[in-house]
Amino acid sequence: HLDRIAAVDKTVNAFLYVDTERALSAARAVDEDVAAGREPASPLAGVPLALKDVFVMEGAPTTCGSKILEGWSPPYDATVTRKLLEAGVVILGKTNMDEFAMGSSTENSAFGPSRNPWDLDRIPGGSGGGSSASLAAFEAPLAIGTDTGGSIRQPGSVTGTVGVKPTYGGVSRYGLVAFSSSLDQGGPCARTVLDAALLHEVIGGHDPLDSTSIDAPVPPVVAAARDGARGDLSGMRIGIVTEFQGDGYQAGVTAAFVQAVETLKGLGAEVVEVSCPHFDYALPAYYLIAPSEASSNLARFDAMRYGLRTGDDSANSAEQVMALTREAGFGAEVKRRIMIGTYALSSGYYDAYYGQAQKVRTLITQDFEKAFESVDVLISPTTPTTAFRIGERADDPMAMYLADLCTIPANLAGTPAMSVPAGLSDEDGLPVGLQVMAPALAEPRMYKVAAAFE
Ligand code: GLN
Numbered sequence: 001h002l003d004r005i006a007a008v009d010k011t012v013n014a015f016l017y018v019d020t021e022r023a024l025s026a027a028r029a030v031d032e033d034v035a036a037g038r039e040p041a042s043p044l045a046g047v048p049l050a051l052k053d054v055f056v057m058e059g060a061p062t063t064c065g066s067k068i069l070e071g072w073s074p075p076y077d078a079t080v081t082r083k084l085l086e087a088g089v090v091i092l093g094k095t096n097m098d099e100f101a102m103g104s105s106t107e108n109s110a111f112g113p114s115r116n117p118w119d120l121d122r123i124p125g126g127s128g129g130g131s132s133a134s135l136a137a138f139e140a141p142l143a144i145g146t147d148t149g150g151s152i153r154q155p156g157s158v159t160g161t162v163g164v165k166p167t168y169g170g171v172s173r174y175g176l177v178a179f180s181s182s183l184d185q186g187g188p189c190a191r192t193v194l195d196a197a198l199l200h201e202v203i204g205g206h207d208p209l210d211s212t213s214i215d216a217p218v219p220p221v222v223a224a225a226r227d228g229a230r231g232d233l234s235g236m237r238i239g240i241v242t243e244f245q246g247d248g249y250q251a252g253v254t255a256a257f258v259q260a261v262e263t264l265k266g267l268g269a270e271v272v273e274v275s276c277p278h279f280d281y282a283l284p285a286y287y288l289i290a291p292s293e294a295s296s297n298l299a300r301f302d303a304m305r306y307g308l309r310t311g312d313d314s315a316n317s318a319e320q321v322m323a324l325t326r327e328a329g330f331g332a333e334v335k336r337r338i339m340i341g342t343y344a345l346s347s348g349y350y351d352a353y354y355g356q357a358q359k360v361r362t363l364i365t366q367d368f369e370k371a372f373e374s375v376d377v378l379i380s381p382t383t384p385t386t387a388f389r390i391g392e393r394a395d396d397p398m399a400m401y402l403a404d405l406c407t408i409p410a411n412l413a414g415t416p417a418m419s420v421p422a423g424l425s426d427e428d429g430l431p432v433g434l435q436v437m438a439p440a441l442a443e444p445r446m447y448k449v450a451a452a453f454e
Contacts, residue, residue, distance in 0.1 A: 001048045001092060001138075001139060001140055001141075002018070002020055002023065002024075002092065004137070004138055004139050005018055005092065005093075005139045008117075008137050008139065009137075009139060011115060011120060012114060012115050012117060012120075012133050012134070012137045012139070013096055013111075013112055013113065013114045013115060013130070013133075014050065014095055014096055014114050014124075014129075014130040014131075014133040014134035014137060014139055015050065015092075015093045015094065015095055015096065015130065015134065015139070016053050016061075016063060016065070016093070016094050016095065016096050016111055016130070017053070017060060017061055017093045017094040018092060018093035019060060019091075019092070019093055022060075022091070023048065023090050023091065023092050023093070026085070026088070026089075026090045026091065027046060027048075027090045029088070030045045030046035030088045030090070031046070033045070033088070034046075040088055041086060041087050041088040042087035042088055042089075042202055043198055044087055044088065044089050044142070044198055044199065044202055045087060045088025045089070046088060046090060047089055047090065047141060047142060048089075048090045048091075048092050048140050048141060048142070049084060049089045049090065049091055049092065049140060049141075049142040049143060049144065049199075050091075050092055050093065050094075050095045050130070050131055050134040050135075050139065050140035050142070050143040050144070051081065051084070051091050051093070051094055051095065051131075051143070051144050052094070052095050052097055052128050052130065052131050052143070052144050052145050052146060053065060053094035053095055053096065053097055053130070054097060054100075054101055054146050054176055054177050054179075055078040055080050055081055055144060055146075055175055055176055055177075055186065056074035056076065056077065056078045056081065056175045056176075056177070057074065057077055057078070057081045057091065057094070058074060058075060058076055058077050058081075059073055059074070060073070060074070060093075060094060061073055061094070062074050062094065062177070063110070063111070063307075064097065064099065064100050064101070064177050065096060065097045065098055065099040065100065065101075065106075065108065065109035065110055065111060065127075066099045066100055066110055066329065066330065066331070066334070067110045067308060067328070067329045067330075067331075068301045068306075068307055068308045068325070068326070068329025068330055069301070069306055069307040069308070069329075070307050070308055071307050071308065072306045072307035074175075076175065077175060078172075078174060078175020078176055079172035079174040079175055079207045079209060079210070080144060080171060080172060080175065080176070080186050080203045081175060083202055083203050083205075084144075084202065084203065087202045089142070089202065092139075092140055095114075095128070095130030095131045095133075095134055095143065096109050096111060096112075096113075096114045096129065096130030096133075097109060097126065097127045097128055097129065097130055097131075097151075098126040098127035098129070098151075098333070099330070099331045099333065099334050100177070100179050100294070100298065100334055101127040101128075101146055101148055101151055101179045101184075102127065102179065102294070102333050102334055102337055103126040103127050103333060103400065104123075104125060104126045104127070104150070104151075104154055104400050104401070104403035104404060105123035105124075105125065105126045105129065105388070105390070105393065105394075105400065105403075106123065106124060106125075106126040106127065106129030106130060106133075107123065107126070107390065107391075107394050108126070108127075108331055108332075108333045108334075109130075110331055113129070113390055114129040114130045114133045115133065115390070116129075116133060116136070116158065116159060116387045117133060117136040117137040117159065118136065118159065118160065118387065118430055118431060119387065119430065121389055121390060122158075122387040122388065122389055122390060122430070123158070123387055123388060123389070123390055124136070124155055124158060124159050124387065125151075125154045125155030125156070125157065125158040125159060125383075125387065125403075126151060126154070126155060127146075127148075127151040127155075128143075128145035128146065128147075128151045128152055128155045128163075128189070129155050129159075131143035131144065131145045131152075131155065131189050132145070132155035132156055132158075132159040132161050132163065132189055133155075133159060135159065135161045135189060135190065135191055136159040136160060136161055141190070141191065141195065142188070142189070142190050142195060142199050143188075143189040143190070144186060144187075144188065144189065144199075144203070145163060145186070145187060145188075145189045146176060146179075146184055146185065146186050146187070147163075147165035147184075147185050147186075147187055147407075147411065148179050148180050148183045148184050148185070148290060148411060149183065149286050149290060149404045149407060149408045149411050150382075150383070150403070150404035150406075150407030150408060150411070152164065152165050152187050152189060152419075153165060153382050153383075153407045153417060153418065153419035153433065153435060154382060154383045154403055154404060154407055154419070154433075155189075156189060156382070156418075156419040156420075156433060157381075157382035157383050157419045157421075157431065157432065157433025157435075158383065158386060158387040158430070158431060158433070159387075159431060160421045160424075160431030160433075161189060161190065161191055161421065162188075162189065162190050162191065162192060162193055162195070162196045162418065162419065162420055162421070162450070162454075163187070163188075163189050163196075163418060163419045164187045164188050164189075164196050164200060164416070164417075164418040164419075164443075165185050165187050165407075165410060165411070165416060165417050165418065166185060166186075166187045166200065166204060166416050166443060167185075167214065167219075167414065167415060167416045167440045167441050167443065168182075168183075168185050168212070168411075168414030168415075168440075169185075169210075169212050169213050169214035169414070170185070170204050170214055170218070170219075170416070170441070170443075171185060171186040171187060171200075171203050171204050172186070172205075172207035172209065172210040172213050173185075173186065173210045173212065173213075174207055174209040174210045178293075178297040179290070179293070179294055179297065180289065180290040180291075180293040180294055180297070181212075181293055181297065182289070182293060183286075183289070183290060183293070183411045183412070185411070186203065187200070187203075188200045188203065192454065193225050193228070193229075193420060193447060193450045193451040193454050194222070194225045194226065194229065194451065196225075196418070196447075197221040197222045197224070197225040197447050197451075198222055200218070200221050200222075200443070201218050201220075201221060201222055204218035204219075205217070205218045214441070216441065219441055219442070219443040219444050220444055221443050221444055221447045223444070224443070224444035224445070224447040224448045224451070225447045225448070225450075225451040226451070227448055227451075228447060228448035228449060228450065228451030228452040228453075229451045229452070229454075230452070231267055231452050232267065232268055232452065233264060233267040233268045233269035233448075233449060233452050234267075234268030234269070235268070236268070236269040236270070236376050236377075236445070236448075236449065237269070237270050237272065237374070237375045237376050238264055238269045238270065238271045238272070238375060238376065238377055238378075238379055238449065239271075239272055239273070239274035239371055239374070239375035239377070239378045239379070240261065240271060240272070240273050240274065240378075240379055240380070241274060241275075241276055241279065241371075241378050241379070241380045241406075242273050242274065242275040242276070243275065243276055243277070243279045243280055244279070244380035244381065244405070244406045245257070245380070245381075248384050248402070248405075249381060249384045249385075250384065250385045250386060250425065250427060251427055252386065252425025252426050252427030252428060252430075252432065253381050253383075253384060253385060253386065253425060253432050254381070255425070255426055255427075256381075256422045256423050256424070256425060256426075256432035256434075257380075257381045257422065257432070257434065259422070259423065260379075260422045260423075260434045260453065261379075263453060264379075264449070264452075264453060267452050267453070269449070272374075272375065274371045274374065274375055274378060276364075276367035276368070276370075276371055276378075276409070277367065278360065278363040278364045278366075278367050279364060279367060279409050281360045281363070281364070282360075282364055282405075282408045282409045282412055283401060283402070283404070283405055283408055284357070284360075285357040285360035285361055285364070285412060286357075286404070286408045286411070286412060287340070287401060288340075288344050288353050288354055288356075288357035289354070289357050289358070289361065289412070290337070290341075291336075291337040291338070291340040291341035291344065292340075292341040292344045292345050292353075292354050292357075293341070294334075294337045294338065294341050295337065295338045295339075295340075295341025295342045295345065296341070296345070298330075298334065298338055301325075301326065301329065301330075302322050302325075302326075303321050303322050303324075303325035303326070304318075304322075307329070308325055308328065308329045309321065309325050310324050310325050310328050310329075311323075311324030311325060333397070336397065344357075360412075361412045361413075364409050364412045364413055365412070365413040365414075367409075368409070368413045368415055368437075368439070369439075372438075372439045376438070376442075376445050376449075377436050377437060377438050377445055377446055377449050378436075378437040378438075379434060379435060379436055379437070379449075380406045380435045380437075381406060381422075381432065381433070381434070381435065382406060382407065382419040382432075382433030382434065382435040383403050383404070383405070383406060383407070383433065384402065384403070384405055384406070385403070386425050386427075386428055386430035386431065386432060387430050387431075406435055407435065409437075410437050413440075414440060415437060415438065415439060415440050416437070416438050416440070416441075416442070416443045416446055417435055417436065417437040417438070417446070418435070418436055418446055418447075418450055419433035419434065419435050419436075420433065420434050420436065420450040420453055420454055421433060421434075421454070422434035422453075434450075434453065436449050436450050436453075
């Protein structure tokens with residue numbers, strides 16, 4: 001994998017940082033265990049992995065795709081990082097991402113976009129485009145992403161790989177640089193459903209260092225993926241989300257989705273239509289809640305504590321140093337979100353915007369609850385289009401935001417959802433993803449359907 005990275009990553013730009021020495025020494029430690037007859041630490045011991053640059057790892061530079069964190073070296077490991085290391089997983093390095101995970105293409109990275117290995121002129125999705133591109137380019141067999149509004153599933157969809165957003169609280173956020181704390185969720189990226197399940201069981205579980213971590217065992221997703229691989233979905237009821245089809249969906253995506261429904265029926269599932277009327281309001285609600293939380297979370301980048309600091313020569317107050325540093329260190333999309341969020345949280349506007357969005361969030365959660373009274377899982381296309389061209393939406397934030405139309409409801413409700421490859425579009429030959437959504441902590445049925453379908 002290190003050779004492959006050396007050969008292709010100048011072009012793909014999936015990695016922001018590769019630590020060859022550290023990776024090789026972690027791999028040697030696993031070899032030594034095996035040679036000495038010791039039980040490997042986990043089924044994934046010795047398997048290489050690409051870590052999204054939003055998780056900290058002691059001593060490894062972490063930028064979150066931002067200039068403002070350049071030069072910062074974290075003094076500790078995220079819980080996810082620690083669990084990976086303890087499981088003997090070989091961390092190859094840190095992957096490229098939209099700045100602070102804000103975006104759907106990695107074009108918002110301060111270090112240049114990643115490219116989609118299927119077509120190098122196209123985006124690999126975002127914000128975790130680096131992680132998914134590394135899988136599709138065979139630079140790593142496993143990767144970690146984070147999904148606040150779709151950043152694991154949408155990159156998975158457009159790169160023909162698997163991406164899972166676990167139940168909120170299922171994977172610790174300790175050491176995950178916060179974007180929108182009530183939505184952020186780390187999760188596995190892989191090339192197969194079983195690989196994702198194996199990784200899910202390594203990184204999941206309760207963590208006293210994260211106050212929103214669920215105090216329950218990790219759902220048995222590996223057994224579910226193995227069960228699904230037998231290809232029998234009889235007795236399973238699957239709901240197509242009525243609101244996630246029609247206008248705005250590429251014909252090639254719709255055709256692949258229709259084909260996927262036929263495949264699921266062929267596996268014995270009963271497929272029905274289910275309406276979730278408030279899903280239409282998920283996108284606007286998300287674009288108030290996420291920027292609001294981001295404006296608060298990003299206040300910590302103040303030139304005093306981390307990374308970049310400019311203006312010491314010219315400024316005559318601490319505030320000015322902060323302002324100059326934030327002006328130089330943050331990119332346009334991050335500044336846009338901070339402004340929207342600060343506005344939405346201002347007294348006088350709070351009820352009209354943030355409060356209203358929170359009410360919509362509750363209605364979306366209720367739509368899910370109602371739907372899951374009659375079906376086991378819900379399905380939709382993961383994203384309305386295949387990978388778009390680099391630059392195509394860069395100047396149009398609204399067009400960029402639409403990439404997450406189908407993925408955002410699960411973040412707002414805190415429920416699990418995943419994207420599994422659903423073949424290639426007959427329009428452009430690019431990968432299409434099938435999204436499978438389940439109730440909170442019901443990951444096993446989601447993995448079962450995805451593994452049967454795969
Ligand atoms: N694309 C969405 C956004 O820009 C979601 C990002 C994410 O899931 N981190 O906010």
